[in-house]
Amino acid sequence: MLYHVITYLSALPNTFSFRMQNSPLVLVIGTGSIGERHLRCLQTTARCRLSFCEPIEERRREVATRYGIETDLAFPTLEAALASGQNFTAAVVSAPAPFHIPMGRELAERGIHILMEKPLSLSLDGVEDFRNLIEQKEIVVAIGYTHRAHPGMMRLKEIYDSGEFGQAIEMRIDVGQPFAKIRPAYPDVYFADRAMGGGAIQDMITHFYSVGDWLLGPIDELVTHARHQALPRVEVEDTVHTLALHGKVMATYAQNLTQPQNEATLTLICEQGSIRTDYAKKRVSHIREPNGEWEHTPFTLDDIDEIYITQNSAFLDALENKGPVLCTLEEAIRTLRVNLASLKSAETKTWQSLS
Numbered sequence: 001m002l003y004h005v006i007t008y009l010s011a012l013p014n015t016f017s018f019r020m021q022n023s024p025l026v027l028v029i030g031t032g033s034i035g036e037r038h039l040r041c042l043q044t045t046a047r048c049r050l051s052f053c054e055p056i057e058e059r060r061r062e063v064a065t066r067y068g069i070e071t072d073l074a075f076p077t078l079e080a081a082l083a084s085g086q087n088f089t090a091a092v093v094s095a096p097a098p099f100h101i102p103m104g105r106e107l108a109e110r111g112i113h114i115l116m117e118k119p120l121s122l123s124l125d126g127v128e129d130f131r132n133l134i135e136q137k138e139i140v141v142a143i144g145y146t147h148r149a150h151p152g153m154m155r156l157k158e159i160y161d162s163g164e165f166g167q168a169i170e171m172r173i174d175v176g177q178p179f180a181k182i183r184p185a186y187p188d189v190y191f192a193d194r195a196m197g198g199g200a201i202q203d204m205i206t207h208f209y210s211v212g213d214w215l216l217g218p219i220d221e222l223v224t225h226a227r228h229q230a231l232p233r234v235e236v237e238d239t240v241h242t243l244a245l246h247g248k249v250m251a252t253y254a255q256n257l258t259q260p261q262n263e264a265t266l267t268l269i270c271e272q273g274s275i276r277t278d279y280a281k282k283r284v285s286h287i288r289e290p291n292g293e294w295e296h297t298p299f300t301l302d303d304i305d306e307i308y309i310t311q312n313s314a315f316l317d318a319l320e321n322k323g324p325v326l327c328t329l330e331e332a333i334r335t336l337r338v339n340l341a342s343l344k345s346a347e348t349k350t351w352q353s354l355s
Ligand SMILES: NC(=O)c1ccc[n+]([C@@H]2O[C@H](COP(=O)([O-])OP(=O)(O)OC[C@H]3O[C@@H](n4cnc5c(N)ncnc54)[C@H](O)[C@@H]3O)[C@@H](O)[C@H]2O)c1
Pocket: 029, 030, 031, 032, 033, 034, 035, 053, 054, 055, 056, 059, 077, 078, 094, 095, 096, 097, 099, 117, 118, 119, 144, 145, 146, 189, 190, 197, 203
């Protein structure tokens, strides 16, 4: 008996290393703030081998050391990675937004599956060609609209989709955070420049436009009021209010990047009651009776990495035909159109139609 146990245990590491050797090789492109998180979260899944490219040499060395990635899998550029002869199954595009579509094309041409960071792009240039290429090459594409993997949002969607509360009539989203404290590097990275994907519309509230689309379907019309109010050392908008129509459902999206509280609430007012998710209080709640009491159900989220692990695991499942990605290319194209309409509305102070 003991002999069998010892034989079994001694075979385990080999089984694991055999499995790892045959697992997909994933290339993370750009290991700044979110790229490093992707690397860490993918490593946590233990479902893929990892490689990355990062042009800043010091950062490249640090990241390789921190995650134990061999130097021949740490590249300075995407070109070097693609020329290396490594057989990449998938790539995570986590460089700033202007690079997303050009890099996506390079990857798609080679049949490499893509997890692309949000926003998909900053204009519609090249998007149609990219979509056609993806169809032609039959590759999996997921976009990193991470709030779809948030346990509070997933639970709210489950409740709404159950039909228990009837159709939504109105949605209110109220989000904000002390951005300068949470992301102190913000004036020195892409956030400071709209042409690099910066500003609260393209960088932040876009996450919630994507959530709204996921819950209620596409936005047909919107109007946005957005201004730079108080965030030091940048001129891009830090405060955004959008009114939108998703079919018949009226929605308000409000975002502030200078408030001290780090909070996000989304309330769906439906025909037979209201449902609310509250990130800060870590609970999903519902109320049915007029003047009644809210009933709360807690959710757990101990580490923000958990939502990226959920999102990235869904992507890895999709590579094995075991489930859908959490945000499709089609959905991200719709949200790109919403971002552009929102920017235009803020600039021209007019309603924009998307249908
Ligand atoms: N889903 C999310 O929660 C989330 C959070 C933050 C950022 N993002 C998105 O991720 C993208 C990157 O954001 P970030 O905060 O990590 O930015 P960052 O500035 O911290 O990192 C970007 C990294 O990309 C590298 N890079 C630049 N050009 C490159 C190139 N040509 N090839 C390879 N690497 C290159 C930079 O050296 C840097 O290390 C943006 O599109 C942003 O909107 C998503």
